[in-house]
Amino acid sequence: MTAAAVLPPESALKREFHFVPADHQAIARLVYDELGILLPEGKAQLVYGRVAPRVRACGLDSVGAYVRLIEQDEDERLRMFDAITTNHTAFFRESHHFDDFVERMWPRLSQRLQSGGRVRLWSAACSSGEEPYSWLMAALGPDRTAAQRLLRADLKLLATDVSPSVLATARAGIYPAATLRTVPPALRNAWLSGPSERQTVDPLLRDAIAFRPLNLLGAWPMRGRFDAICCRNVMIYFDEPTKARLQSRLADHLETGGMLYIGHSERLADDVAHRFESVGRTAYLKVAA
Ligand SMILES: C[S@@+](CC[C@H](N)C(=O)[O-])C[C@H]1O[C@@H](n2cnc3c(N)ncnc32)[C@H](O)[C@@H]1O
Numbered sequence: 001m002t003a004a005a006v007l008p009p010e011s012a013l014k015r016e017f018h019f020v021p022a023d024h025q026a027i028a029r030l031v032y033d034e035l036g037i038l039l040p041e042g043k044a045q046l047v048y049g050r051v052a053p054r055v056r057a058c059g060l061d062s063v064g065a066y067v068r069l070i071e072q073d074e075d076e077r078l079r080m081f082d083a084i085t086t087n088h089t090a091f092f093r094e095s096h097h098f099d100d101f102v103e104r105m106w107p108r109l110s111q112r113l114q115s116g117g118r119v120r121l122w123s124a125a126c127s128s129g130e131e132p133y134s135w136l137m138a139a140l141g142p143d144r145t146a147a148q149r150l151l152r153a154d155l156k157l158l159a160t161d162v163s164p165s166v167l168a169t170a171r172a173g174i175y176p177a178a179t180l181r182t183v184p185p186a187l188r189n190a191w192l193s194g195p196s197e198r199q200t201v202d203p204l205l206r207d208a209i210a211f212r213p214l215n216l217l218g219a220w221p222m223r224g225r226f227d228a229i230c231c232r233n234v235m236i237y238f239d240e241p242t243k244a245r246l247q248s249r250l251a252d253h254l255e256t257g258g259m260l261y262i263g264h265s266e267r268l269a270d271d272v273a274h275r276f277e278s279v280g281r282t283a284y285l286k287v288a289a
Pocket of ligand 1: 035086087089128131160161166216233263
């Protein structure tokens with residue numbers, strides 16, 4: 001099917017800015033090349049909806065003019081990437097992963113922390129922070145005194161995303177009541193404070209998480225290996241070769257015996273599957289080579 005067949009006529013949509021299939025194709029190409037995200041013709045309206053505020057902010061009168069701008073202006077191109085990503089997430093989303101981690105990994109890892117060892121966790125594509133905060137709250141539980149001892153030990157959770165705006169929300173750690181609805185009450189009492197309509201994550205928890213910008217397709221500066229990685233609901237936007245390459249790199253960055261958790265509609269590529277044992281719902285244990 002051609003782009004022309006999929007894009008509804010402008011008159012039918014009453015768009016503010018002129019937007020033609022070639023504009024969509026140019027944006028889709030830039031996004032794919034930089035982020036690996038596929039934006040097929042059927043996503044044209046989504047693309048328009050996300051770039052239109054940037055076209056307006058730049059004082060331009062068409063998406064075509066905006067395309068010419070982002071081809072030249074790197075800062076604006078980064079703003080477009082920020083605007084185009086889908087950042088949907090939730091506290092305790094797919095919480096069976098956190099249950100698995102707490103049962104399978106945490107007894108050994110918390111023991112290691114108490115005896116002076118280090119524990120490294122990575123939330124890859126963490127969006128606005130709900131995933132890493134949930135993970136740490138689930139592991140530490142509601143007992144703040146016991147948790148403080150572990151937080152003083154060598155425990156670090158790296159949380160990365162390519163989108164600077166969601167990372168800013170994550171770092172701030174302030175969430176409205178509707179977002180916090182899925183946090184179990186005991187954990188909410190222990191780790192969030194402030195008026196119920198808008199609560200702040202305890203700085204103790206926040207400071208154990210390093211929020212950093214990172215493109216999963218780019219270079220990774222991390223040297224050491226992780227004990228567990230959550231890389232959930234991002235690979236759905238990638239094509240098969242990109243998924244396979246990413247999963248292979250994630251495997252390289254995991255300790256043997258470490259866990260990889262992926263999203264509910266994601267699967268391991270055939271080339272990578274042999275490096276893991278499937279031990280639960282989208283939960284994979286890295287095995288020795
Ligand atoms: C749908 S959210 C998933 C958030 C969280 N992992 C979860 O499952 O709730 C996908 C996130 O992936 C990020 N993302 C997309 N492409 C990326 C890339 N190439 N590198 C790093 N992050 C990327 C987006 O910015 C977005 O925040």
